[in-house]
Amino acid sequence: MVSLTRPARYAGIMPRRAAAGGQPATNDHQVASLERRNRWTFAVGTVGRDMVYALVSMYLVYYLTEALDLPDATLAWVATLVLAARLFDAVMDIVMGSIVDNTRSRWGHFKPWILAGMIASGLFTVLLFSDLGLTGTGFIVLFSVLYLFWGLSWTANDIPYWSMLPALTLDQRQRERIGALAKVFATIGLFTVVVAIIPVTTALTPVYGAAGAWTVFAGAVVAVMIAGQCVTLVGTKEPSLVIEQDKVTLKDIARTVFRNDQLMWTAIAMILFMTGYVTTTTFGTYYFKYIFGDEGMYAPFGAVLGVAQIAGFLVFPLLRRRFSRRALYSAATALVGVGYIGFFFAPVNIWAVGAAALLLFSGTSFIILLMLVFVTDTVDYGHWKLGQRRTAITFALQPFINKVGAALATQIAAVTLIFTGINSADSPADVTSGGRLGLKLVMLVLPLVLIAAGYIIYRAKYRIDERFHAQILADLTARGQLTGPEDDPGIEGGRP
Numbered sequence: 001m002v003s004l005t006r007p008a009r010y011a012g013i014m015p016r017r018a019a020a021g022g023q024p025a026t027n028d029h030q031v032a033s034l035e036r037r038n039r040w041t042f043a044v045g046t047v048g049r050d051m052v053y054a055l056v057s058m059y060l061v062y063y064l065t066e067a068l069d070l071p072d073a074t075l076a077w078v079a080t081l082v083l084a085a086r087l088f089d090a091v092m093d094i095v096m097g098s099i100v101d102n103t104r105s106r107w108g109h110f111k112p113w114i115l116a117g118m119i120a121s122g123l124f125t126v127l128l129f130s131d132l133g134l135t136g137t138g139f140i141v142l143f144s145v146l147y148l149f150w151g152l153s154w155t156a157n158d159i160p161y162w163s164m165l166p167a168l169t170l171d172q173r174q175r176e177r178i179g180a181l182a183k184v185f186a187t188i189g190l191f192t193v194v195v196a197i198i199p200v201t202t203a204l205t206p207v208y209g210a211a212g213a214w215t216v217f218a219g220a221v222v223a224v225m226i227a228g229q230c231v232t233l234v235g236t237k238e239p240s241l242v243i244e245q246d247k248v249t250l251k252d253i254a255r256t257v258f259r260n261d262q263l264m265w266t267a268i269a270m271i272l273f274m275t276g277y278v279t280t281t282t283f284g285t286y287y288f289k290y291i292f293g294d295e296g297m298y299a300p301f302g303a304v305l306g307v308a309q310i311a312g313f314l315v316f317p318l319l320r321r322r323f324s325r326r327a328l329y330s331a332a333t334a335l336v337g338v339g340y341i342g343f344f345f346a347p348v349n350i351w352a353v354g355a356a357a358l359l360l361f362s363g364t365s366f367i368i369l370l371m372l373v374f375v376t377d378t379v380d381y382g383h384w385k386l387g388q389r390r391t392a393i394t395f396a397l398q399p400f401i402n403k404v405g406a407a408l409a410t411q412i413a414a415v416t417l418i419f420t421g422i423n424s425a426d427s428p429a430d431v432t433s434g435g436r437l438g439l440k441l442v443m444l445v446l447p448l449v450l451i452a453a454g455y456i457i458y459r460a461k462y463r464i465d466e467r468f469h470a471q472i473l474a475d476l477t478a479r480g481q482l483t484g485p486e487d488d489p490g491i492e493g494g495r496p
Contacts, residue, residue, distance in 0.1 A: 038168055039178050041235030045161065046186035048225025052125050054193040055221055056150065057406045058281050061413050063129060065423050067201075067210045072418050074140060079414030081144040086407030089151035090400040093159060094257060097396030100160045108238050109391075110160035110167070117157025118229045122222040124150035129218035131211035151403065157229075158399045163391050165372075166379045167238050176317055179372045183313045185228075187365070191306025193221065195299045198285065256382060256390040257397070263378040265461035267397045270371050272454035274405025275412075276447030277364055282413045283443040290428045291436050292348055304354060305361045312365030324465065329370050333455045335363030340448040344440060367451075372398070377464045383481065384472040416442045 064070050064078065100109055127146050134142055165182075169175055197217065204213035258264070288298040319328060339360025346352040375398050383389040417423040420435035464472075476482045 038236050039181055041231050042164065042168065042178060043181040043185045045228050045232030045236075046182050047189040048221065048223075048228040049157070049161070050186040050189035051193050051221045052121065052225050053154075054190040055197075055218060056125065056128065057278060057402075057410075059193070059197060059285070060128065061282060061410060061417070062285050063211075063214050065417060067214050068131065070423075072423055074136065075414055075423060076418060077140045078143055079411055081140065082147055083407045083411045085144060085148040085151060086403045086410075089148065089155060090403040090407070092152060093155050093396040093400040093403070094393060096155050096159050097163070097390070097393035100163060101390055101393055110164045110238070111233055113156050113160040114229060115233060117153055117155070117160070118226060120153030121150060121157055122226060124153055125222050126215065126218050129211075129214045131209075131215070155399060159396050161232070162372075162398055163394075163396075164236065164238065166376045166391055168236075173317075173320065175376050176320060176369070176373055179369055179376070180313045180316050183365070183369050183372070184310050187306060187309045187313060189224070189228075191302055191309070194284070194302035194306065198295060199299050256386065256388070256393045259386060260378055260382040260394065262381050262462060262464055263375070263394060263397060265457060266371070266374045266378060267401055269454040269457045269462070270375075270398075270401040271404050272450045272457070273367060273371065274402055275408045276450035276454075277368075278406050278409035279412050279450075280360075280443055280447045282409050283416075283439060286417070286422060286439060287443060290422055290425075290431050291439065292350075292353070293428060297350055301350065301354060301357070305357055308358045309361045309365040312362045313369060316366060316369055325370060325373075326459075326465070328366055329455065329458060332363040332366035332370070333451065335359050336367070336451055337448060339363060340444050344444045374458075374462065374464070377469055380469065380472050380476070381464055384476055387481075389481070412442060412446070 060082075061079075064075060070078065096113075100113055124146055128143075128150055132139075132142060165175065165178060168178060201210075201213040201217055204216055207213075208216055256263075284302070285295070285298055288301070289295040316328070323331075336359075339356050339358070339362075342356030343353060343360060346356050375394070379389065379391050379394045382394055416439060420431070420438040422431055422435060422439065425431045425435075473482070
């Protein structure tokens with residue numbers, strides 16, 4: 001049965017209001033300090049995680065084609081099996097969500113799985129970027145198995161990590177602040193890889209060989225992930241804001257996923273966005289090598305884009321004080337559209353390409369953060385609509401979306417590289433003008449169509465605005481399904 005006992009606001013700290021006289025029983029300085037600690041220690045954990053994810057999602061194909069120099073037939077098989085593994089793993093995300101929601105431990109729902117997933121995914125990341133001396137069928141089979149286990153172990157870390165976000169506060173604005181800071185650190189990690197990957201692996205190649213240089217780089221990235229995740233595991237303290245739920249059944253999983261209409265529409269819009277976005281980023285190195293003609297410019301180009309995206313995450317909470325989410329999403333999509341069009345028609349000049357890319361990546365920073373908080377709010381909506389709060393199952397849709405998007409982007413990239421002749425080309429001069437045009441169309445035009453389609457779905461179907469979310473929290477509190485807004489550190493004065 002569900003317990004109706006009001007839990008303490010934080011583990012180890014008494015509830016805000018004392019039983020007698022309604023006077024505060026908690027030092028405000030203590031509370032404010034713990035709020036800041038949660039925000040920063042949660043955010044720091046994303047640095048290395050996104051370094052690892054960027055390495056695998058954006059550069060695995062590049063490693064296979066440029067470092068291992070796989071033939072077309074092997075690359076086609078690998079890409080197809082990776083797609084199958086990712087789709088299987090994406091479905092397993094939902095199962096992992098139910099496991100996390102059913103977890104009861106002295107460390108809470110999330111931390112045991114964050115730790116286990118961190119260790120396992122780190123190991124498989126290094127193995128993925130290691131030349132194990134196999135070719136042909138042997139290579140295809142072993143690589144596919146390693147990739148499947150990487151995906152499953154990443155799921156074990158990713159779902160509980162992001163599921164912790166809606167458990168830290170019920171307030172939309174505070175969630176946006178936490179999410180924005182987390183995305184700042186995540187972007188630092190992502191663009192550290194973007195900037196460093198080519199110069200560092202090139203510098204290490206004379207010592208370790210082409211494949212060995214990538215192995216060393218992967219090991220360093222994993223070390224950063226472990227350090228950052230340890231900060232989250234040790235530093236973040238989860239407040240008790242909701243009444244403990246019954247354990248999840250298979251029926252609950254189906255209800256949570258398929259009867260939460262706002263979650264489903266958000267998932268469709270996000271899959272379209274992520275497929276387009278990751279397709280563009282996957283082709284970045286190829287663009288500078290085969291179209292721009294100067295692979296060395298990729299690193300400074302990536303650094304500028306990283307700064308632009310971080311600036312977008314930082315300025316988002318400030319703009320939210322004056323504009324609604326819908327207005328910001330519309331403006332961001334317009335920026336992305338202008339950026340893609342400008343990028344496609346830009347001459348081979350770093351200033352022209354850079355200006356277009358700044359617009360593109362500034363807009364995507366807003367959309368990435370908005371998608372995160374949209375999913376976060378569907379946790380509350382599902383609780384309100386279905387009577388059950390399934391945080392990890394709901395958040396399992398986010399890695400599901402990311403994996404489906406990355407899987408489709410990888411397949412798109414592999415097919416494009418084969419049919420444009422880029423994979424079999426000995427040098428950029430061997431790529432025809434038709435091949436270069438094909439790369440630009442898939443890198444810049446197809447993603448714009450997908451991102452625009454996602455925006456149209458959002459405008460037509462998503463309805464959890466600020467007023468509706470406040471009503472959801474009020475109704476849940478009235479039903480006795482929340483401990484009360486006054487216990488939420490993110491809600492000033494006990495009201496959303």
